[in-house]
Amino acid sequence: MQRDRLVATPERDVAPQYTMEQIVAVNPYNPDILPDLEAYVHEQVNHQTYSLDTNLCLLRLYQFEPSRMNIQIVARILVKALMALPAPDFNLCMFLIPEKLQMEEPFLTLITLAHFLETARFRDFWDEAERNRQILEVVPGFEQAIQRFALHVLSLSYQRLPRLVLAEAINMEGLSLDKFLEHQVVNNGWSVEKAPGGGQIIGLPANEHNYPELKKNIADSIPLEHVSKLFPVLT
Amino acid sequence: MAYESSSYGGGYDDSYEERPELRYGRDAEQQEPDYDTNFVPDAVQSFVVYLYRYIREKNVYEILQMYELNFQKLSERMFKQSPWPAAEAIAPYVDNDHVFCLLYRELWFRHVYARLTPTITQRMDSWDNYCSLFQIILHGNVNMQLPNQWLWDMIDEFIYQFQSFCQYRAKLKTKTEQELALLREYADVWNVYGVLNYLQALIEKSNIIQILEDDKDGGTNFTAQNGYDFQGGGSNVLKVLGYFSIVGLLRVHCLLGDYYCGLKCLLPIDIHQPGVYSNVVGCQITTVYYYVFANLMLRRYVEAIKACNQILLIIHKTKQDHQASSQFQQILKKNEQLYALLAICLSLCPQGKLVDETVNSQLREKQGEKMLRMQRNDEAVFDELFSFACPKFITPSPPNYDELVNYNQDAYRLQLKLFLSEVRQQQLLSSIRSYLKLYSAIPISKLASFMDVDEPTLRLYEDGSSYL
Numbered sequence: 001m002q003r004d005r006l007v008a009t010p011e012r013d014v015a016p017q018y019t020m021e022q023i024v025a026v027n028p029y030n031p032d033i034l035p036d037l038e039a040y041v042h043e044q045v046n047h048q049t050y051s052l053d054t055n056l057c058l059l060r061l062y063q064f065e066p067s068r069m070n071i072q073i074v075a076r077i078l079v080k081a082l083m084a085l086p087a088p089d090f091n092l093c094m095f096l097i098p099e100k101l102q103m104e105e106p107f108l109t110l111i112t113l114a115h116f117l118e119t120a121r122f123r124d125f126w127d128e129a130e131r132n133r134q135i136l137e138v139v140p141g142f143e144q145a146i147q148r149f150a151l152h153v154l155s156l157s158y159q160r161l162p163r164l165v166l167a168e169a170i171n172m173e174g175l176s177l178d179k180f181l182e183h184q185v186v187n188n189g190w191s192v193e194k195a196p197g198g199g200q201i202i203g204l205p206a207n208e209h210n211y212p213e214l215k216k217n218i219a220d221s222i223p224l225e226h227v228s229k230l231f232p233v234l235t
Numbered sequence: 236m237a238y239e240s241s242s243y244g245g246g247y248d249d250s251y252e253e254r255p256e257l258r259y260g261r262d263a264e265q266q267e268p269d270y271d272t273n274f275v276p277d278a279v280q281s282f283v284v285y286l287y288r289y290i291r292e293k294n295v296y297e298i299l300q301m302y303e304l305n306f307q308k309l310s311e312r313m314f315k316q317s318p319w320p321a322a323e324a325i326a327p328y329v330d331n332d333h334v335f336c337l338l339y340r341e342l343w344f345r346h347v348y349a350r351l352t353p354t355i356t357q358r359m360d361s362w363d364n365y366c367s368l369f370q371i372i373l374h375g376n377v378n379m380q381l382p383n384q385w386l387w388d389m390i391d392e393f394i395y396q397f398q399s400f401c402q403y404r405a406k407l408k409t410k411t412e413q414e415l416a417l418l419r420e421y422a423d424v425w426n427v428y429g430v431l432n433y434l435q436a437l438i439e440k441s442n443i444i445q446i447l448e449d450d451k452d453g454g455t456n457f458t459a460q461n462g463y464d465f466q467g468g469g470s471n472v473l474k475v476l477g478y479f480s481i482v483g484l485l486r487v488h489c490l491l492g493d494y495y496c497g498l499k500c501l502l503p504i505d506i507h508q509p510g511v512y513s514n515v516v517g518c519q520i521t522t523v524y525y526y527v528f529a530n531l532m533l534r535r536y537v538e539a540i541k542a543c544n545q546i547l548l549i550i551h552k553t554k555q556d557h558q559a560s561s562q563f564q565q566i567l568k569k570n571e572q573l574y575a576l577l578a579i580c581l582s583l584c585p586q587g588k589l590v591d592e593t594v595n596s597q598l599r600e601k602q603g604e605k606m607l608r609m610q611r612n613d614e615a616v617f618d619e620l621f622s623f624a625c626p627k628f629i630t631p632s633p634p635n636y637d638e639l640v641n642y643n644q645d646a647y648r649l650q651l652k653l654f655l656s657e658v659r660q661q662q663l664l665s666s667i668r669s670y671l672k673l674y675s676a677i678p679i680s681k682l683a684s685f686m687d688v689d690e691p692t693l694r695l696y697e698d699g700s701s702y703l
Contacts, residue, residue: 029431052495060493064427064631088533091653095492095532099649118660 024057034061034068041073041080048141050080052089059096066098074101076139078110082117083145086152090114106135117146120153122169147171156209163200272321278309279320280328283339287329290338290379295463299382307561310346318351319343334377337368345392348399355414358400362424365393369433373440378470383462383511386472387518390479393430394486400425401629405643407636415636427631431487434480441477447503462511478504478511482522485529490629492650494529501526506542516553517562520546520569527576528626532650534657536584543577547594571601575624578602579617582609583661612662614655621654622647 020040023033037058044050055077062069074097081089094102094111101107109132116125125146129136136142150169154161167173172180181202184190191203204210282305289297310319322336322343329335344361347353353361371377404418404425423429438444449455462475481504488497504512506526513519523546530539550570557563577598581590590598598606608616628646 029428029435031428056493056496060491060496063491066632091657092495092533094653095494095650099645099652102649115660119663 020054021051024054028057031061038070038073041076044080045076045139050084056092059093063096075106079136079139079142082114083142085117085149109135122150126171155204155207158204159210160201160203163202166202272318273324275320275324276313282309283325283328287335293380295380295382299384302382302385318347334371337364340364341368341389355417359421359424361396372473373436377472380463380471383475383515386475387479387515390483394483397425397430398490398627398629402643405630405634406641407634407639408641419636422633434483437477437480441473443474443477444503458510461514482518485525489525489529489626491631494532498529516557520566524569524573531576531580536580537586540580540586540589543573544590544594547573548591551593572624574598574601575620578606579620582606617655617658621651
């Protein structure tokens with residue numbers, strides 16, 4: 001029985017002028033690029049950039065060689081994925097992480113945080129995030145990214161909402177919230193009114209989600225072909 | 236034809252492989268087999284001589300007859316419980332042609348997987364054979380036209396044996412010392428890097444992605460000629476293997492839980508158009524099945540429903556054409572799995588208008604009662620249907636050979652768990668959608684009174700529902 005060492009991957013020098021994305025597109029099933037992918041995660045964290053494809057490639061390589069898995073890096077990938085909401089990136093990553101690992105920290109916390117965000121439980125999210133600052137503050141821009149996501153969710157559901165709801169969702173109050181509201185009123189078409197019982201009501205700009213009549217594609221309409229078939233019957 | 240060891244779908248009923256009368260298959264190293272693989276019956280001699288001639292003549296039609304019909308007939312008649320004669324035994328009848336022997340051996344191993352239980356040595360030898368075969372094809376030393384059916388079956392079987400090996404390797408409880416030693420020593424055999432890189436190499440070397448691109452504006456006529464190459468004695472083997480490897484990558488990625496990348500790999504093939512893939516029934520069904528499953532896991536329910544509907548209609552219309560084929564059982568099984576997936580998708584995302592009446596009535600017949608229970612949030616039904624319809628997920632890395640437990644269900648359990656948590660999350664938010672459809676603007680207080688919850692809770696549900 002002949003057993004040749006299978007040279008599964010062609011020898012290739014990782015030339016500096018190729019981006020990680022290009023390398024992953026061309027030669028993804030290559031154990032040699034693992035250190036580069038890990039370095040690239042650090043780069044994404046430090047430069048506040050993001051690359052789903054390369055991160056998934058790294059998680060895949062960890063799946064192929066679990067002994068080389070680096071928990072810190074996986075955690076950073078997951079935090080970056082949370083910051084990409086509403087994109088489903090966090091779930092994509094979860095499919096590739098072994099079940100045993102998901103039952104340990106920091107993954108348990110990250111899963112809880114993801115669940116809160118996906119079910120729009122923002123109050124619970126910010127509370128839990130506060131209790132676990134150490135996991136999150138290693139990734140600059142995390143707070144802003146989640147605030148952006150929270151605003152996105154609110155804009156889908158509300159035409160008008162109480163200040164308190166907004167404050168809870170984006171974890172802002174007092175003077176910083178005032179400043180933020182001012183900025184939104186001036187630049188993004190928001191409105192702020194006094195509520196009858198005190199407090200403020202924020203008005204959000206119209207879009208096809210919070211004003212259904214703006215929805216261009218009305219899926220429930222009847223196509224012309226179906227209607228025209230009725231005409232002979234009608235005449 | 237790839238053989239599924241469990242008759243109840245992916246229900247992970249692996250006991251079929253453990254049944255006592257087949258146990259001897261694994262010990263074949265120590266025991267004398269009661270067949271002589273060096274004896275070549277006349278019928279086999281005739282078979283290989285003609286097949287060899289037709290291949291040299293590039294007579295694709297005759298090759299297909301021999302491959303599809305004669306091989307099955309002979310297997311049924313003479314080799315129901317035993318392997319075909321060894322390649323070494325038939326080699327003298329075919330000029331000891333190296334490539335023919337590799338092709339013959341590929342059929343030989345496929346037969347063992349289908350009718351017997353492969354020993355560990357056979358599993359490893361089959362891997363060697365694929366390596367040799369693919370390497371020759373990749374180096375461009377093959378000048379043949381083979382039927383697309385055969386080329387598809389090759390890729391299909393290659394991945395099936397990889398999946399089977401991963402399952403086999405992860406069941407350590409019943410392994411002998413000898414088996415463990417072999418597994419430890421030959422870690423490259425059926426190594427996930429190897430499998431993926433061969434598929435990738437076939438795609439790259441054949442340049443199939445560029446060819447499909449050029450096809451769109453008539454630059455090449457790959458699709459028009461169904462992959463065959465009639466220009467001056469051409470060969471379709473590398474190109475078509477590259478093409479089917481695209482589907483191969485989709486499948487392997489799904490088995491690893493990497494649905495996003497799987498779908499990305501499939502992009503060069505447009506499943507909403509006919510193509511080379513739709514001319515091989517097993518390929519079309521497999522492609523759309525994995526496409527549907529990947530979209531389901533990515534929560535793209537509408538896309539999954541549309542594709543499911545499309546393929547179920549096709550199966551319905553063409554089923555009877557394949558009754559005599561060796562693929563028929565496999566087609567029926569996939570049909571049932573697709574109905575289960577459709578039932579799941581529609582329960583999570585009611586979109587009745589996307590489903591054809593023919594498909595709908597079959598669906599109600601097969602899954603009507605289960606769908607009612609899923610609509611009432613019966614998680615056990617989601618579990619049952621998912622487990623029946625899902626692919627046989629694999630753990631790509633070798634297990635810890637010192638811990639003699641069975642790991643083969645780990646990958647499946649993870650995907651099931653993630654699926655069920657998604658189901659729970661969907662149900663939390665689905666009831667609100669029906670109310671929100673009725674009103675363009677509704678005060679929270681009114682909605683809260685309809686749903687009998689307090690306002691703050693309702694706000695949460697509403698936000699979550701709109702976001703989804």
